[in-house]
Amino acid sequence: MASAADDISERLEAEIVEGVLPPGTRLEEPALAERFGVSRTPVREALQRLSASGLVELKPRRGTQVLNPSIGRIVEMFEVMAELEAVCARLCARRGDPDLFADLRGWLARCAAAADTGDASAYYTANKGFHSAIYRGSGNLFLSQQAELLHLRLTPFRRQQLRLPRRLRQSLAEHGRIVAAIEAGDAAAAEAAQRAHILIQGERFADLLAQHGSGRE
Amino acid sequence: MASAADDISERLEAEIVEGVLPPGTRLEEPALAERFGVSRTPVREALQRLSASGLVELKPRRGTQVLNPSIGRIVEMFEVMAELEAVCARLCARRGDPDLFADLRGWLARCAAAADTGDASAYYTANKGFHSAIYRGSGNLFLSQQAELLHLRLTPFRRQQLRLPRRLRQSLAEHGRIVAAIEAGDAAAAEAAQRAHILIQGERFADLLAQHGSGRE
DNA sequence: CTCGACTTTTGTGTATACACAAGCAATAAT
DNA sequence: ATTATTGCTTGTGTATACACAAAAGTCGAG
Known part of the structure; x- marks a missing residue:
């Protein structure tokens, strides 16, 4: 078909x-x-x-x-991703839907399990589920789809990061703060936590490239 | 070619x-x-x-x-547009670039001139220029392009609105508040003003349709 | 007159063939 | 020896032809 x-x-x-x-x-x-x-x-x-x-x-x-975007452009994309996700998190907090809380808690648990065993691949999957849940939780389907699309576009540039075990635990802690803010209905805190959670990935990415001295400008 | x-x-x-x-x-x-x-x-x-x-x-x-999206979906798109533009306005305010101020003032003047003569078509053009200037002023080219794209997608559903002369003057006033906030470097105010400026269009759109009883659900 | 099965038509999905621009190599001229 | 020109190769842009699914129309049975 x-x-x-x-x-x-x-x-x-x-x-x-x-x-x-x-x-x-x-x-x-x-x-x-x-x-x-x-x-x-x-x-x-x-x-x-x-x-x-x-x-x-x-x-x-x-x-x-x-596509082989410049570092600058990738950082720009991460910035936009951060804003989109921040909006999603804010809307999640505003909705205050118990079903959504349960959903997020579930993904958080999966992330925690993967982080405990240091299973980067499992964490990757759980992480993706967690973020998708936040997108959907915004209650705005169009926003959710845009976020998924940009997430996809950024995936090639995010893969290496979760290899670092420290980043993995750090990511988990950030997830925890995000969920807490959403459950507390604190829209501003949820928004800020989510934005920071994504922005740090853009910075990480730039760091990694600077370190390895990739051929990009 | x-x-x-x-x-x-x-x-x-x-x-x-x-x-x-x-x-x-x-x-x-x-x-x-x-x-x-x-x-x-x-x-x-x-x-x-x-x-x-x-x-x-x-x-x-x-x-x-x-594409013939449902009313709900169009409203969702306006919501996302509002958030994107809000981010742009915030970044404009943070940059505080005098060249940008001059650019915005220029477009604002063109909007005012069109509003005075009640020329909806001229206002449409000036309005588009004003918003594009804010997109570019964000300093984030990717964000700017995404905003332009979504603006384009929403154009078919925004056309009727500027026919109403009152909405035209109101829009101009909102532009003025946005520029003032950006020039003052008040990121939060710029963001809020820009968001409201777009959101009202989504509401207007829903109103118009409800009024005319279009065939959508 | 209504409904359902069959035929016809319309329009999309894919394959193949040709046209032409861009890159490359070889050769010739200086 | 270097460079410009010409021909060749590769790969994209477009046209045409065929395959097939879906919609539309037709006919007959009840």
């Missing part, structure tokens, strides 16, 4: 997000067509969609490649 | 935003192909892009039509 273009764009998206296709990789239509056993037509449609969601860059007559 | 698909998507975008193609209009590929004198291929690419930017809906095997 899913069209070939859907299928291809999903698989490419996953590979970009997972880092299988690192930023800068050239995506040539004939090669992809052969790989997926289809013609170039659905491949082109898939690339168009990825371009629209901001994962690849599509230069006219010069091919498409996995 | 611009590809046919670029050209078509731009023209369709303009027509959707201007209301020539009202929400709900079916966009059939063969018809568009004939109209633009090209084959279906570039038409399809153009529709893909419009779908990605959120102006049209592309249902598999069921064609594409100009």
